[in-house]
Amino acid sequence: xxxxxxxxxxxxxxxxxxxxxxxxxxxxxxxxxxxxxxxxxxxxxxxxxxxxxxxxxxxxxxxxxxxxxxxxxxxxxxxxxxxxxxxxxxxxxxxxxxxxxxxxxxxxxxxxxxxxxxxxxxxxxxxxxxxxxxxxxxxxxxxxxxxxxxxxxxxxxxxxxxxxxxxxxxxxxxxxxxxxxxxxxxxxxxxxxxxxxxxxxxxxxxxxxxxxxxxxxxxxxxxxxxxxxxxxxxxxxxxxxxxxxxxxxxxxxxxxxxxxxxxxxxxxxxxxxxxxxxxxxxxxxxxxxxxxxxxxxxxxxxxxxxxxxxxxxxxxxxxxxxxxxxxxxxxxxxxxxxxxxxxxxxxxxxxxxxx
Amino acid sequence: xxxxxxxxxxxxxxxxxxxxxxxxxxxxxxxxxxxxxxxxxxxxxxxxxxxxxxxxxxxxxxxxxxxxxxxxxxxxxxxxxxxxxxxxxxxxxxxxxxxxxxxxxxxxxxx
Numbered sequence: 001x002x003x004x005x006x007x008x009x010x011x012x013x014x015x016x017x018x019x020x021x022x023x024x025x026x027x028x029x030x031x032x033x034x035x036x037x038x039x040x041x042x043x044x045x046x047x048x049x050x051x052x053x054x055x056x057x058x059x060x061x062x063x064x065x066x067x068x069x070x071x072x073x074x075x076x077x078x079x080x081x082x083x084x085x086x087x088x089x090x091x092x093x094x095x096x097x098x099x100x101x102x103x104x105x106x107x108x109x110x111x112x113x114x115x116x117x118x119x120x121x122x123x124x125x126x127x128x129x130x131x132x133x134x135x136x137x138x139x140x141x142x143x144x145x146x147x148x149x150x151x152x153x154x155x156x157x158x159x160x161x162x163x164x165x166x167x168x169x170x171x172x173x174x175x176x177x178x179x180x181x182x183x184x185x186x187x188x189x190x191x192x193x194x195x196x197x198x199x200x201x202x203x204x205x206x207x208x209x210x211x212x213x214x215x216x217x218x219x220x221x222x223x224x225x226x227x228x229x230x231x232x233x234x235x236x237x238x239x240x241x242x243x244x245x246x247x248x249x250x251x252x253x254x255x256x257x258x259x260x261x262x263x264x265x266x267x268x269x270x271x272x273x274x275x276x277x278x279x280x281x282x283x284x285x286x287x288x289x290x291x292x293x294x295x296x297x298x299x300x301x302x303x304x305x306x307x308x309x310x311x312x313x314x315x316x317x318x319x320x321x322x323x324x325x326x327x328x329x330x331x332x333x334x335x336x337x338x339x340x341x342x343x344x345x346x347x348x349x350x351x352x353x354x355x
Numbered sequence: 356x357x358x359x360x361x362x363x364x365x366x367x368x369x370x371x372x373x374x375x376x377x378x379x380x381x382x383x384x385x386x387x388x389x390x391x392x393x394x395x396x397x398x399x400x401x402x403x404x405x406x407x408x409x410x411x412x413x414x415x416x417x418x419x420x421x422x423x424x425x426x427x428x429x430x431x432x433x434x435x436x437x438x439x440x441x442x443x444x445x446x447x448x449x450x451x452x453x454x455x456x457x458x459x460x461x462x463x464x465x466x
Contacts, residue, residue, distance in 0.1 A: 220429055221428070
């Protein structure tokens with residue numbers, strides 16, 4: 001299931017270096033001219049500098065460790081990544097939440113967040129604070145080891161909102177992106193989640209899926225793909241789910257490597273640039289989200305986190321100095337990868353941003 | 356002039372056809388946009404039809420555009436290849452059905 005594939009970092013690949021990635025993003029096209037600067041596009045539409053609309057979501061990346069090594073992973077996660085959040089840093093998150101009641105949602109991501117040994121403690125603590133907890137579960141983790149088999153029951157017990165990636169309703173494209181055998185295991189895991197009530201009407205247990213293209217193309221209409229996923233997963237496997245979120249792949253880390261290796265980088269960037277939508281730009285998720293890294297540093301989003309672009313104000317770049325009111329006055333850090341969130345109907349961890 | 360009749364970069368310049376006849380160009384693209392909206396057929400079904408027609412008319416621009424569009428709209432590889440077979444069947448069938456005309460002529464001219 002792809003677990004023998006090494007991360008870019010494990011391969012000592014130059015794209016494991018965030019500065020190198022930023023360099024690639026700044027380069028000119030093969031024809032010599034440059035892609036228009038993202039910040040300039042925002043300026044043209046009166047959106048520069050981009051500022052928060054008010055933070056309501058804390059997205060916490062509890063570590064890069066994962067049982068999968070997906071080809072498009074912007075985190076460069078994998079079994080060979082050992083960077084995970086300590087309980088002390090999680091405690092700083094809890095203190096930050098205590099001081100910021102306006103943050104109503106905590107979105108846990110990774111890697112496979114469940115592989116962090118303090119994951120369950122963290123979920124219990126956040127849940128006890130009455131905050132809405134999202135776990136971005138890769139599905140296969142539920143079957144990866146006996147100790148994870150009870151995750152559906154654990155999620156249910158704490159009313160966790162489960163959001164899981166399933167790039168396609170067939171094995172071919174799912175396995176091409178996420179590793180051999182991932183589709184079959186994902187289907188089994190979805191059935192286990194359904195069995196405890198996830199995705200079923202009237203249980204209140206939310207199971208959403210994330211679709212992101214398995215290749216160098218953009219996602220189509222979310223409503224249309226949702227209808228097709230519902231039809232195929234129901235008729236093929238008896239699976240139900242609540243919502244489907246379309247996420248555009250951003251040109252960083254392993255997806256950037258794929259684009260460069262496959263000769264698709266220029267044309268993909270051009271697609272993103274051509275699909276720039278000011279309405280999507282106004283609704284980007286960095287305007288209501290703060291992203292926390294495994295070591296407690298703060299970012300405008302999980303993508304900026306992987307590019308090591310910390311929040312701009314130097315005095316508040318770590319959880320120790322968390323002050324949501326001050327952070328809400330910051331200017332969001334932008335770069336060329338941001339075109340990924342403003343293409344077409346927009347893209348965020350909650351799918352399309354233009355309703 | 357280009358050295359080849361077809362240049363992939365020209366696909367992105369499709370809109371430029373309006374430069375020499377703006378009114379007709381506008382009307383065409385408005386119509387085009389309307390045709391491909393979700394209606395009695397889904398956007399995905401329309402994209403698959405377009406892919407089949409692209410093969411029937413052997414337009415490389417359209418094949419590029421609608422292969423990408425079908426992928427974006429969530430069509431799978433089997434559906435896309437079946438659409439191409441529909442085009443092939445109709446093209447092949449349209450050649451073969453003229454065999455009846457040939458047979459009619461044979462009948463007319465032979466003893």
